[in-house]
Amino acid sequence: MSNVKRIVALLGFSSGILASPLIAKVSSEGTIVPDKYIVRVAPGTYDTDFESHLSWVANVHKRSLSRRSTAGVEKTFNVGDFKAYAGEFDAETIAEIEKDGYAVSVEPDRVVExxxxxxxxxxxxxxxxxxxxxxxxxxxxxxxxxxxxxxxxxxxxxxxxxxxxxxxxxxxxxxxxxxxxxxxxxxxxxxxxxxxxxxxxxxxxxxxxxxxxxxxxxxxxxxxxxxxxxxxxxxxxxxxxxxxxxxxxxxxxxxxxxxxxxxxxxxxxxxxxxxxxxxxxxxxxxxxxxxxxxxxxxxxxxxxxxxxxxxxxxxxxxxxxxxxxxxxxxxxxxxxxxxxxxxxxxxxxxxxxxxxxxxxxxxxxxxxxxxxxxxxxxxxxx
CATH class of the missing domain: 3.40.50.200 (Peptidase S8/S53 domain)
Known part of the structure; x- marks a missing residue:
């Protein structure tokens, strides 16, 4: 009998919807990764609407005068009714995302140990x-x-x-x-x-x-x-x-x-x-x-x-x-x-x-x- 049979899935480390008026409260604990955020959209959002929102975010980020060298959207997540994205954004872009009302939560990315x-x-x-x-x-x-x-x-x-x-x-x-x-x-x-x-x-x-x-x-x-x-x-x-x-x-x-x-x-x-x-x-x-x-x-x-x-x-x-x-x-x-x-x-x-x-x-x-x-x-x- 073998010790542990393994299938290995290595995920490379990166450097590093319906409108909703409410942004969920997020934790204030832990070490925050500068300029990195995770944004969740409403459950049940259609894929086409999600893609449209991502395009809008990309345009907002591109127009932002304070974006410096931030990368914008880096990852997207789709699990059943759960849809979200993560990336590197300047404060101006994040403010626009929160003001737009499409996101149900915007949280800073944090270090995990x-x-x-x-x-x-x-x-x-x-x-x-x-x-x-x-x-x-x-x-x-x-x-x-x-x-x-x-x-x-x-x-x-x-x-x-x-x-x-x-x-x-x-x-x-x-x-x-x-x-x-x-x-x-x-x-x-x-x-x-x-x-x-x-x-x-x-x-x-x-x-x-x-x-x-x-x-x-x-x-x-x-x-x-x-x-x-x-x-x-x-x-x-x-x-x-x-x-x-x-x-x-x-x-x-x-x-x-x-x-x-x-x-x-x-x-x-x-x-x-x-x-x-x-x-x-x-x-x-x-x-x-x-x-x-x-x-x-x-x-x-x-x-x-x-x-x-x-x-x-x-x-x-x-x-x-x-x-x-x-x-x-x-x-x-x-x-x-x-x-x-x-x-x-x-x-x-x-x-x-x-x-x-x-x-x-x-x-x-x-x-x-x-x-x-x-x-x-x-x-x-x-």
Whole structure:
């Protein structure tokens, strides 16, 4: 059995509608990329109207006396009812876009960092937890992981991550599908590089990779019911990112995301605060929420996230990492595992099955407002 079967989709890094009177409020947190913006238009906008708007923006930008060397529109995004564009604009052009009333949100692009806390070596207890109905005695590897032999066969896990020059993406992919560390050992991992080698990206680039993944899934016959997108990323709340995730859900696509590692309410983070994402918080081996794991009403489920061993950059290299970045692929791997076993036609069916098998009310210090449920495979260790 191979370690992790991968299809690699490398998205190159760039340097770097109906009228609506309301512009959505955007987050003021995070590091802003100068002169870079993401603009979302109204849901259901016709393609022809969107193209007309883009032409208008290009003309406005061209006429602007203060445009200097800004590039204008650089990327467009189209996921179901979600349409948006990103680019480099001067203040005068952005003011015209906002005044025109066609956009429903205009937000500055921001820096995105892969979330992870590297710690000392520990045993792979996370898999054991998925087939146990009681907390483990400690974080050792002595407890078994019991699973059906289908092990995610015929499913596809799209990992939006670091590629991998950084190690983060390999670690996440290993938790999903590696022979030793993976939840769904026979799943095919599709790598979608959205994070640079040092663990940095931008919201626009993440959105570009996410749009590619959703469209690849929906344009491949039979893929929607056999695919999951993993985003072990957390950044300041983005209307565009959240809207894309919600639109993908409406197309049937399952997206599993990390709650973030700030020890705060997840409502300030994206894609964690997307209403139709499966947002994952992290627990330790005793099923208590890790003190750094975000919490709140946007957290849908918890999974192992403390001292999790998995693959790293070099062949044979193993690293032990903590974070909701590690909890997220436990759930994404579980989704792939369940998709291979059950006729889960869309994301709504996946959510229902996860909730059916989850262990209820066992997460210690789960935080206020969120669901107190722990990920479980439905197979019980005896």
């Amino acid at each position: 892969a979330t992870a806390l590297v710690t000392q070596a520990a045993a792979p207890w996370g898999l054991s937890s998925l087939s146990s109905t009681t907390p483990l005695a400690d974080g050792s590897s002595s407890s078994p992981y019991i699973y059906d032999g289908t092990a995610g066969e015929g499913t596809y896990a799209y990992v939006l991550d670091s590629g991998d020059e950084f190690g983060h993406g390999s670690h996440v992919a290993g938790i999903i599908g590696a022979a030793t560390y993976g939840v769904a050992k026979k799943a095919t991992v599709v790598d979608v590089k959205v994070v640079r080698g040092l663990g940095y990206s931008t919201v626009a680039h993440v959105l570009d990779g996410y749009s590619w993944a959703v469209n690849n899934i929906t344009n491949t016959p039979g893929r929607v019911s056999k695919a999951v997108i993993n985003m072990s990323l957390a950044f300041p709340k983005s209307d565009a990112m959240n809207s894309a995730v919600d639109a993908a859900f409406d197309l049937g696509v399952t997206t599993v995301v990390g709650a973030g590692n700030d020890g705060k309410d997840a409502s300030t983070k994206s894609p964690a605060s997307a209403q139709k994402a499966i947002t994952v918080g992290a627990v330790a081996w005793n099923w208590t929420r890790a003190d750094w794991s975000n919490f709140g009403a946007d957290v849908n489920i918890f999974a192992p996230g403390l001292d999790i061993p998995s693959l790293w950059r070099q062949p044979g290299q193993v690293s032990v990492v903590s974070g909701t970045s590690m909890a997220t692929p436990h759930v994404a791997g579980l989704v792939a595992y369940l998709q291979a076993l059950y006729p889960l036609e869309n994301a709504a069916a996946v959510v229902e099955k996860l909730n059916e098998f989850a262990v209820k009310g066992v997460v210690g210090n789960s935080g206020s407002g969120g669901a107190n449920v722990l990920a479980h495979s439905g197979v019980v260790s005896v």
